[in-house]
Amino acid sequence: MYQCSLERMSDKIKTFAKFGDAGHGGITRYSLSKEAHMARDEFVRRMEAIGAKIECDDCACLYATLEGSDPNAKRIVMGSHCDSVKNGGNYDGIEGVMTGMEVLETVAAENIPHKHPLTAMIWTNEEGSLYPPAMMVSGIICYDYLPDSLKPNFEYDNMMASKPMDESPYANFGEALAASKYKGDKENRISPDKYCAMFETHLEQGPILEDAGNEIGAVQLVMGMFNYRVRFHGFTAHAGTFPMAKRHDALHAAADFLCELHKAYDAYNAEIVEKGEPEFVFTTGEIYVHPCIHTCINDEAEFSLDVRHPNPDVRAHCMDILKEMAGKIWQQCTCDIEEQWVRDTVYFDKRLVGFVEESMDEMKAELGTKWQKILSGAGHDAQFCAYMIPTTMIFSRTKDGLSHCEPEHVSDEDCTAAATATLNAVLKCDASDEF
Numbered sequence: 001m002y003q004c005s006l007e008r009m010s011d012k013i014k015t016f017a018k019f020g021d022a023g024h025g026g027i028t029r030y031s032l033s034k035e036a037h038m039a040r041d042e043f044v045r046r047m048e049a050i051g052a053k054i055e056c057d058d059c060a061c062l063y064a065t066l067e068g069s070d071p072n073a074k075r076i077v078m079g080s081h082c083d084s085v086k087n088g089g090n091y092d093g094i095e096g097v098m099t100g101m102e103v104l105e106t107v108a109a110e111n112i113p114h115k116h117p118l119t120a121m122i123w124t125n126e127e128g129s130l131y132p133p134a135m136m137v138s139g140i141i142c143y144d145y146l147p148d149s150l151k152p153n154f155e156y157d158n159m160m161a162s163k164p165m166d167e168s169p170y171a172n173f174g175e176a177l178a179a180s181k182y183k184g185d186k187e188n189r190i191s192p193d194k195y196c197a198m199f200e201t202h203l204e205q206g207p208i209l210e211d212a213g214n215e216i217g218a219v220q221l222v223m224g225m226f227n228y229r230v231r232f233h234g235f236t237a238h239a240g241t242f243p244m245a246k247r248h249d250a251l252h253a254a255a256d257f258l259c260e261l262h263k264a265y266d267a268y269n270a271e272i273v274e275k276g277e278p279e280f281v282f283t284t285g286e287i288y289v290h291p292c293i294h295t296c297i298n299d300e301a302e303f304s305l306d307v308r309h310p311n312p313d314v315r316a317h318c319m320d321i322l323k324e325m326a327g328k329i330w331q332q333c334t335c336d337i338e339e340q341w342v343r344d345t346v347y348f349d350k351r352l353v354g355f356v357e358e359s360m361d362e363m364k365a366e367l368g369t370k371w372q373k374i375l376s377g378a379g380h381d382a383q384f385c386a387y388m389i390p391t392t393m394i395f396s397r398t399k400d401g402l403s404h405c406e407p408e409h410v411s412d413e414d415c416t417a418a419a420t421a422t423l424n425a426v427l428k429c430d431a432s433d434e435f
């Protein structure tokens with residue numbers, strides 16, 4: 001078993017946290033911004049120093065490759081993103097980029113023999129926080145392999161026309177890309193012709209590893225989900241003159257519905273957990289009311305509902321509960337529901353998951369590292385890449401389960417442990433006849 005360097009990893013964490021430093025512990029590093037280019041410059045500088053070959057594709061994804069001993073072998077890639085949300089943390093995305101770099105640096109420093117070329121990669125615009133949607137470029141690059149239901153969300157021309165959600169010198173994503181010195185050739189894109197496996201290392205972004213006292217996790221899948229809009233229709237009238245009994249108050253209806261939905265879903269969750277299933281998670285993140293005036297009763301109310309679980313039967317039952325409730329009258333208002341998107345569970349490649357688990361077992365035996373199998377509730381570039389080439393993920397423990405915020409933290413030791421797990425899993429993949 002080989003080990004990554006804590007000292008080298010700590011140095012990378014400190015250095016990359018400067019690019020977009022917002023001055024209070026976190027970063028704002030929008031995709032294709034000046035700060036994101038500084039991170040790419042540093043990546044290139046460090047990768048050229050170990051003799052890696054640098055390439056860019058037409059979406060400004062950046063690749064650094066160390067050649068292997070077999071000229072016919074396809075590349076094994078480790079990639080994640082270097083963009084962040086506004087006032088995000090120093091780990092989301094960049095941890096996976098630093099992992100790829102650290103693996104190549106360890107291979108170079110220790111002269112570790114390998115057949116396959118090994119590539120460290122930066123995916124462009126994963127967060128989509130300046131130019132939506134999230135996972136834009138993995139959606140573009142993996143487009144031909146995506147399920148038909150997802151394709152309309154990632155049409156190339158629409159992506160290039162994506163307008164900035166915050167201040168930007170460019171009118172759209174396409175213009176920002178055209179201005180980037182890292183825009184290269186389409187033929188350099190990650191593809192099944194040249195690449196045989198993808199590993200993405202990422203912080204967990206939840207509290208499961210920490211609560212269990214484990215440092216790292218072998219990710220099995222990305223949970224399937226549905227996202228719906230739930231709407232209530234009443235009528236508006238004056239807040240001071242209209243008697244309570246005659247009202248059709250859409251906000252009251254929505255509030256009532258949401259409380260009942262929570263009771264029904266909590267009961268169903270208790271039932272499935274009893275049967276040994278993991279719990280499903282459900283969220284109302286957005287709410288809209290009309291006319292939204294303090295002297296008026298609201299005639300329209302609408303909220304989002306996001307439900308995630310790996311088992312399609314569980315998701316289907318959640319949908320049945322939602323539909324049954326939507327068929328009723330709530331505070332004299334009607335209700336209708338509309339699908340926004342639905343995505344099936346994405347299972348990671350069993351062989352690659354196996355390599356990760358074997359590596360973590362070796363780390364447990366030799367270093368006392370504590371690990372567990374884990375599921376991903378969040379989306380990642382790896383999830384789209386998994387439709388195209390064998391892919392898997394490694395998670396690291398996240399302090400207090402917090403991410404997408406400035407207190408987001410992973411210890412240098414846990415980052416290094418995740419990198420060591422990645423390195424050894426990559427070497428097992430390299431040695432396998434199946435890749």
Ligand SMILES: [Zn+2]
Nearest residue numbers: 092093126202
């Ligand atoms: Zn991320």
